[in-house]
Amino acid sequence: MKMVSLLLALLGFSLLPVVPNQLEAATIIKFKEGGNLQALQAKTKGVRYLPSLGLAIVKSSLPPSSPDVDFQEDDQPIEMAALPNDTYLGESFHLGWADELLNYSSAWGKTTGASDLVVAILDTGIDLYHKDLQGNIWVNSGEIPSNGSDDDHNGYTDDVTGYDFINDDIDPSDDSGHGTHVAGIIGAVGDNEFGIAGMNWRVSLLPLKIADAEGNGRTSAVLEAIDYAIRSGARIINASWVVRPKKDGMVSLEAMQHAFEKLEEKGILVVAAAGNGRDGEGGKNLSKEPFYPASLHLGNFLVAAAVNSEGKLTPVSNYGSESVDLGAPGHSVLSTYPGDRFQRSSGTSVSAAFITGAAGLVLALHPEWKAEQLVQALKSTARPVDDLQGRVGTGGVLDVGKAVEWQPVQVTTASGSTSSQAKDIPVEKNKEGAPPPPSRGSGGGCSRVGY
Numbered sequence: 001m002k003m004v005s006l007l008l009a010l011l012g013f014s015l016l017p018v019v020p021n022q023l024e025a026a027t028i029i030k031f032k033e034g035g036n037l038q039a040l041q042a043k044t045k046g047v048r049y050l051p052s053l054g055l056a057i058v059k060s061s062l063p064p065s066s067p068d069v070d071f072q073e074d075d076q077p078i079e080m081a082a083l084p085n086d087t088y089l090g091e092s093f094h095l096g097w098a099d100e101l102l103n104y105s106s107a108w109g110k111t112t113g114a115s116d117l118v119v120a121i122l123d124t125g126i127d128l129y130h131k132d133l134q135g136n137i138w139v140n141s142g143e144i145p146s147n148g149s150d151d152d153h154n155g156y157t158d159d160v161t162g163y164d165f166i167n168d169d170i171d172p173s174d175d176s177g178h179g180t181h182v183a184g185i186i187g188a189v190g191d192n193e194f195g196i197a198g199m200n201w202r203v204s205l206l207p208l209k210i211a212d213a214e215g216n217g218r219t220s221a222v223l224e225a226i227d228y229a230i231r232s233g234a235r236i237i238n239a240s241w242v243v244r245p246k247k248d249g250m251v252s253l254e255a256m257q258h259a260f261e262k263l264e265e266k267g268i269l270v271v272a273a274a275g276n277g278r279d280g281e282g283g284k285n286l287s288k289e290p291f292y293p294a295s296l297h298l299g300n301f302l303v304a305a306a307v308n309s310e311g312k313l314t315p316v317s318n319y320g321s322e323s324v325d326l327g328a329p330g331h332s333v334l335s336t337y338p339g340d341r342f343q344r345s346s347g348t349s350v351s352a353a354f355i356t357g358a359a360g361l362v363l364a365l366h367p368e369w370k371a372e373q374l375v376q377a378l379k380s381t382a383r384p385v386d387d388l389q390g391r392v393g394t395g396g397v398l399d400v401g402k403a404v405e406w407q408p409v410q411v412t413t414a415s416g417s418t419s420s421q422a423k424d425i426p427v428e429k430n431k432e433g434a435p436p437p438p439s440r441g442s443g444g445g446c447s448r449v450g451y
């Protein structure tokens, strides 16, 4: 029996293409205003309602046409946006060349982060016990562990350190490495005489597992994670993944767009990876070939392209001045890896983590700021790089040192009172390509997006 299993495993690995979509697919529905949730739950098994989004995930067959349902759509597969390479063991490391490029040593003169700032990492999970992360993992203060009771009434029993939406359990540990690498860039514990320093030496990393060991996830898990993140007080969502494109037909992402719009309403920043070229191909221009969520293009988004140590776009990084905002290191960056290890990794996943880390430092200094100010702070201070002109909206790379010094322009009115320009000037929608634009536009009213 063992021989047969081994043979199948080897065949599966060497001959068959990886089948990415084996996770259980769900149906996503949105309720009408005043829709009757209880009636639906009485008729249908496995309904999980997401109160902050007004959506529900249904993991069984839905009754034919319900009057309470606004829309329904199929689950969509997603994939991680990193390209792992060589493994490093032992020794003490720093983030290396990224320091000079990003100017973050200068930022650290102002702040090294805030331990109560919640950053949600929607990924493959996080190694909760990594010596360089453990001290910065979010703890659900409203939940008493291991008493079999949902003490904070959030719908999840004994969830003390986030949630695993793939296996539906309270252990969002990382069986891949992707999420742990992302987490270390954002917030590996600094000044602890071990490993690396994350951009935030102290922060609250909320692990929300939305993808399996192979980096394959589903949009239904993302929606559950967004609802959880909102209710846990997250200020930033790191999305280092993309929806897997289909060659044929439209892919409906109405529910995901609805969820990201809810985040925008609440002033929660979303940092998304632009995505990487697939199957050995180079990076794509998102203006011609959209990747989601990057191409959703909402006002609370920052989208990251990957650059090398000279600030040049890496060959695999997607780009596009309408959807992608700025470059950040995305080539051979060292960070935490499961089992107290450290590894180098590349891709726009890494770049998104740097942007998230920078936004975290800005929020540590200005905890009252919303996504709108964070977007302006990071975009308007990006350092111009010739190679990025016309390829990302700002034409530049992240400059953390400048970002933490940014202030909204104060406008003096005739009566002599001052007000913040960032708050008083309406957000200009759909302004594209002007480096640096005052804010990101919304996606031109696309309610249904696809490939």
Ligand SMILES: [Ca+2]
Pocket: 143, 150, 151, 152, 153, 154, 155, 156, 157, 158, 159
């Ligand atoms: Ca709970």
Ligand SMILES: [Ca+2]
Pocket: 143, 144, 145, 146, 147, 148, 149, 150, 151, 157, 158, 159
């Ligand atoms: Ca409990």
Ligand SMILES: [Ca+2]
Pocket: 132, 188, 189, 190, 191, 192, 193, 194, 195, 196, 197, 198
């Ligand atoms: Ca450390």
